[in-house]
Amino acid sequence: MTDLLVSGTGAGPTQVRRASGSGSWALVADLARVQAIRIMRHPVFLLGLGWYVVLVGVGERPHGLYAEYSTVTGSVAYLVGPIAFFATNLVASSGRRSGADEWTPSLPMTRLHRTGALLLACLAPAAFAAVLDLAVLLLIRSYGGLDMHVYWQHLASVPITVLGGAVLGVAVARLLPWTGVPLVVVVGLVSFNLWITTVDPYLGFYVDYALWTTPPDMVPPMVPGDPSWHLVFLLALTGLAACGALLRDTRRWWLPFAGGAVLGAVVLVSGTLQLA
Amino acid sequence: MRTRQLRQLAPVLLRSVRWQPTVAGAGIAAVVLVVRRDHLAHSAQAVLVLRVVALLLAVGLAFALDDRSRRTVQSVPAPAWWRAAGQVSVALVPALAAWIAALGWVSTRTGDLPVLGLSLEAAALAAVGLALAAGLVRWRELLDPGAVAGPALLVSGLMTAQLPDRVALVVGPGPAWAAAHLRWSALLAAAVAVLLLAVRDPAARPWLRR
Amino acid sequence: MTAVRVQDVTKSFGRTRALQGVTFSAGVGVTGLLGPNGAGKTTLLRMLATVLAPDSGSLQLLGRNPQDADDRLAIRRRLGYLPQEPGFHRGFSVFDFIDYVAILKELTDRQARHQEVRRVIDAVGLSDVAGRRIRALSGGMRRRVGVAQAILGEPELVILDEPTAGLDPEQRLRFRDLVSRIGEGRTVLLSTHMTEDVAALCPRVVVVDGGRTVFDGTPSALTGTADGRVWLAADRDPAARLAWRTADGDVRNIGDAAPAGAVTVPPTLEDAYLLLVGEAAVTEAAA
Numbered sequence: 138m139t140d141l142l143v144s145g146t147g148a149g150p151t152q153v154r155r156a157s158g159s160g161s162w163a164l165v166a167d168l169a170r171v172q173a174i175r176i177m178r179h180p181v182f183l184l185g186l187g188w189y190v191v192l193v194g195v196g197e198r199p200h201g202l203y204a205e206y207s208t209v210t211g212s213v214a215y216l217v218g219p220i221a222f223f224a225t226n227l228v229a230s231s232g233r234r235s236g237a238d239e240w241t242p243s244l245p246m247t248r249l250h251r252t253g254a255l256l257l258a259c260l261a262p263a264a265f266a267a268v269l270d271l272a273v274l275l276l277i278r279s280y281g282g283l284d285m286h287v288y289w290q291h292l293a294s295v296p297i298t299v300l301g302g303a304v305l306g307v308a309v310a311r312l313l314p315w316t317g318v319p320l321v322v323v324v325g326l327v328s329f330n331l332w333i334t335t336v337d338p339y340l341g342f343y344v345d346y347a348l349w350t351t352p353p354d355m356v357p358p359m360v361p362g363d364p365s366w367h368l369v370f371l372l373a374l375t376g377l378a379a380c381g382a383l384l385r386d387t388r389r390w391w392l393p394f395a396g397g398a399v400l401g402a403v404v405l406v407s408g409t410l411q412l413a
Numbered sequence: 414m415r416t417r418q419l420r421q422l423a424p425v426l427l428r429s430v431r432w433q434p435t436v437a438g439a440g441i442a443a444v445v446l447v448v449r450r451d452h453l454a455h456s457a458q459a460v461l462v463l464r465v466v467a468l469l470l471a472v473g474l475a476f477a478l479d480d481r482s483r484r485t486v487q488s489v490p491a492p493a494w495w496r497a498a499g500q501v502s503v504a505l506v507p508a509l510a511a512w513i514a515a516l517g518w519v520s521t522r523t524g525d526l527p528v529l530g531l532s533l534e535a536a537a538l539a540a541v542g543l544a545l546a547a548g549l550v551r552w553r554e555l556l557d558p559g560a561v562a563g564p565a566l567l568v569s570g571l572m573t574a575q576l577p578d579r580v581a582l583v584v585g586p587g588p589a590w591a592a593a594h595l596r597w598s599a600l601l602a603a604a605v606a607v608l609l610l611a612v613r614d615p616a617a618r619p620w621l622r623r
Numbered sequence: 624m625t626a627v628r629v630q631d632v633t634k635s636f637g638r639t640r641a642l643q644g645v646t647f648s649a650g651v652g653v654t655g656l657l658g659p660n661g662a663g664k665t666t667l668l669r670m671l672a673t674v675l676a677p678d679s680g681s682l683q684l685l686g687r688n689p690q691d692a693d694d695r696l697a698i699r700r701r702l703g704y705l706p707q708e709p710g711f712h713r714g715f716s717v718f719d720f721i722d723y724v725a726i727l728k729e730l731t732d733r734q735a736r737h738q739e740v741r742r743v744i745d746a747v748g749l750s751d752v753a754g755r756r757i758r759a760l761s762g763g764m765r766r767r768v769g770v771a772q773a774i775l776g777e778p779e780l781v782i783l784d785e786p787t788a789g790l791d792p793e794q795r796l797r798f799r800d801l802v803s804r805i806g807e808g809r810t811v812l813l814s815t816h817m818t819e820d821v822a823a824l825c826p827r828v829v830v831v832d833g834g835r836t837v838f839d840g841t842p843s844a845l846t847g848t849a850d851g852r853v854w855l856a857a858d859r860d861p862a863a864r865l866a867w868r869t870a871d872g873d874v875r876n877i878g879d880a881a882p883a884g885a886v887t888v889p890p891t892l893e894d895a896y897l898l899l900v901g902e903a904a905v906t907e908a909a910a
Contacts, residue, residue, distance in 0.1 A: 219571060227560065317437060323567060
């Protein structure tokens with residue numbers, strides 16, 4: 138065994154401060170920041186944003202209150218939601234696909250911590266969606282459009298939907314770690330959403346809150362139902378996905394399982410209460 | 414030599430090429446067709462459903478260039494483009510079969526189906542997916558580009574439906590059909606150009622010398 | 624014939640200049656390629672394996688120009704390459720995977736091909752596991768699968784990038800025996816971090832650092848550059864560029880010149896290499 142003394146200034150090796158076991162949770166926020174940057178810089182996320190810029194650039198202004206309301210309360214979720222799902226899924230599964238999962242189990246930061254950091258990082262695309270949505274609202278109002286009351290719950294559903302999509306991406310990476318499954322999940326979810334909204338508009342994840350009406354500049358009636366309970370519904374679904382993501386990462390699996398069971402009940406109750 | 418190689422490689426390619434995502438895409442497409450069978454009498458609905466089928470098949474095809482042994486075999490005499498063509502051919506067979514079957518089945522339920530136009534769209538989507546995958550192999554050196562190219566194609570497919578009328582790709586049969594399919598042709602040509610560039614031998618003389 | 628001629632070759636990736644004018648040649652026998660991480664060894668070997676084109680400079684392999692399509696094909700027919708990170712279809716067995724590579728190497732006569740596959744599997748000591756799936760093999764065994772596919776078809780030029788990574792001492796000895804036999808009558812270029820492998824195997828060594836050739840000669844000549852520059856002491860000498868405590872308890876110091884009265888010792892190839900590549904190697908060795 139040899140000890141190596143590095144030449145140069147003659148100073149000893151740099152002391153590295155290590156976190157204690159409980160300190161690993163303190164580092165989760167640091168890791169979450171790193172993962173958030175990875176998600177926001179992922180090629181799929183950037184491609185989606187590029188598409189959004191193209192659509193805004195070549196698109197026409199929404200005409201009429203219905204179109205303006207739909208743009209502000211839904212289009213950002215529709216566009217940013219799937220790209221957030223795929224970006225977080227690809228970041229979460231990058232260790233498995235690259236083979237890094239072979240050596241990460243030996244790290245002091247457990248997989249539970251790393252998944253926790255990923256879930257925290259999902260706030261980044263959600264925050265981005267919130268900012269984008271507000272910017273769209275301000276832009277439309279700047280040219281005199283959307284001269285009507287906008288329900289804050291409808292606006293809030295945009296970042297929450299994106300958050301749910303991002304968290305679901307992590308959950309799919311953890312629970313269903315096979316190539317191609319994320320695509321099947323998205324196809325399934327989009328198909329389900331298209332169908333369920335014909336049964337009841339409020340049961341979907343992406344809700345077109347404003348009802349179509351003529352003439353187009355007449356204040357549209359809203360889809361009947363309770364938007365506050367719909368927010369609770371979306372948050373509970375997001376929490377359910379987060380519990381799923383953590384299920385296999387802890388020996389105390391009964392904790393996320395129990396949490397998921399409670400949130401599942403909240404989904405059922407809020408899903409019922411949100412309906413007209 | 415290459416023909417003989419191909420015959421001997423065929424059983425190996427069947428084991429090594431990722432054709433399963435294409436078959437899965439075809440399976441989901443079949444479900445879509447069955448679920449929407451009662452709506453296929455209207456040609457607009459039939460066109461929409463077939464577009465979904467085309468997108469699903471193209472997403473599956475984007476996995477055809479996944480190859481974990483790529484680094485090991487990169488200096489063999491068989492050129493990169495030839496190996497890529499062999500991989501794509503294996504996955505293309507179930508994709509083509511599924512597309513022809515879908516067209517045939519839908520056309521029995523609807524009278525006026527723009528088969529050529531829809532096939533052009535399907536070809537363009539497939540080419541875009543393969544171009545994305547080939548580009549990721551060439552310029553990002555990914556061994557499994559399908560995991561990124563598939564989602565990128567699906568996202569792009571969803572976004573394409575939002576394009577405004579003057580640059581629309583997704584239009585129903587009618588006055589805008591011809592113009593939209595000129596755009597599809599341009600997309601197909603661009604995708605094929607990127608694909609050819611990406612499978613060009615990296616050791617070949619660069620076109621632009623620094 | 625000089626199988627490899629590299630003249631002022633450069634290569635950049637974006638803003639990173641991986642090679643800044645490498646020049647050397649290699650003929651029959653085993654030539655070792657040494658250098659710290661980031662020196663450009665893998666980039667250089669990829670060019671010699673006809674996987675990458677240089678940005679400028681000239682490259683001649685087996686008397687041909689790899690930038691010409693026909694010449695490149697001819698080179699690849701006489702070339703074997705083990706990349707730094709070989710990948711495999713893990714569901715394949717050892718035999719099946721090497722057979723697959725053999726088909727790609729245009730060995731289309733099935734009987735002769737299978738014979739050749741068995742020969743190379745035996746040469747790397749994997750006959751007992753030829754039918755086992757690659758995913759079930761250890762890392763060292765997988766690397767031997769990589770070596771086996773590189774020597775398929777008795778290539779005249781064999782390029783091995785870090786071939787002994789992951790091999791245990793007994794496997795490394797077997798590998799040295801294999802490489803020295805391959806090197807009889809062929810050109811073998813071997814990139815490694817293990818100076819012991821170079822000392823044991825290579826009549827010639829090329830040291831690459833910062834994208835340039837900094838030494839091209841025999842291992843003994845490289846070792847000779849450290850004569851009088853390695854000494855033992857009870858403690859680290861401030862005059863030393865690098866020092867470490869050995870198992871005997873002494874501190875081995877290497878530097879520009881041993882101080883007066885110091886007990887100098889015969890240098891090893893590693894000492895000379897560390898002195899040659901300077902701070903990059905110091906940082907690498909400390910890590």
